Amino acid sequence: MKYELSPSILSADFARLGEEIKAVEQTGVNYLHIDVMDGMFVPSISFGFPIIKSIRKMSNMVFDVHLMVEQPERYIEETAASGADIITIHAEACKHPDRAIEQIHQLGKKAGIALNPSTSLHELDYLLEKVDMVLLMTVNPGFGNQKYIPYCTGKVKELRTMIEERGLQTDIEVDGGINAATIDAVLEAGANILVAGSAVFGKETAKNAEKYRKLLADY
Numbered sequence: 001m002k003y004e005l006s007p008s009i010l011s012a013d014f015a016r017l018g019e020e021i022k023a024v025e026q027t028g029v030n031y032l033h034i035d036v037m038d039g040m041f042v043p044s045i046s047f048g049f050p051i052i053k054s055i056r057k058m059s060n061m062v063f064d065v066h067l068m069v070e071q072p073e074r075y076i077e078e079t080a081a082s083g084a085d086i087i088t089i090h091a092e093a094c095k096h097p098d099r100a101i102e103q104i105h106q107l108g109k110k111a112g113i114a115l116n117p118s119t120s121l122h123e124l125d126y127l128l129e130k131v132d133m134v135l136l137m138t139v140n141p142g143f144g145n146q147k148y149i150p151y152c153t154g155k156v157k158e159l160r161t162m163i164e165e166r167g168l169q170t171d172i173e174v175d176g177g178i179n180a181a182t183i184d185a186v187l188e189a190g191a192n193i194l195v196a197g198s199a200v201f202g203k204e205t206a207k208n209a210e211k212y213r214k215l216l217a218d219y
Ligand code: DX5
Pocket: 008, 009, 010, 011, 033, 035, 066, 139, 140, 141, 142, 143, 144, 145, 146, 175, 176, 177, 178, 195, 196, 197, 198, 199
């Protein structure tokens, strides 16, 4: 299995966003996690497409865009045009996820479906074959630097079993509260794309990115 660290720029210093991204990219990290929040699906508003377009010009990383917005189908085209490589929508925010996933694929992008901590894996019963990635929230979405919710470990395990039983290669991304104290548990449970915001950005960004990149490369 391929393991990837996906540093979340939500915790970056936006006054030095370009430098912060360069710092992680130079360590050899492949993914960049980009959280778009609308103040409706989640309480916060983060940033939108002009920011994604700007950073697309200075980075070759895989742009892993997590849309925490109501009716994400309204923004799929713009997300793709801004330079996203993976577009993840929330099952809870979307009335027609099947159609939205088709649209993402028609635009030539990878499609992810995200589930909040307490949303059942049954949401995936008919979608699992269609998506490239499932993002399991391991905190309630909306803020960086929250505490990992322990029952999510069992959920990751259950999803990995479901994927294996169906003979699929689907990526499992975990998002929220991933740090030195929780990383082993999610890896062991079967996650292979790990978002880390506050554990990477802030002080010593490059050093942190390198630490987790290496840990995953050696896993
Ligand atoms: C939370 C966002 C996360 C956030 C994670 O709603 O989806 O991507 O940046 O931050 P940490 O890693 O600090 O929990």
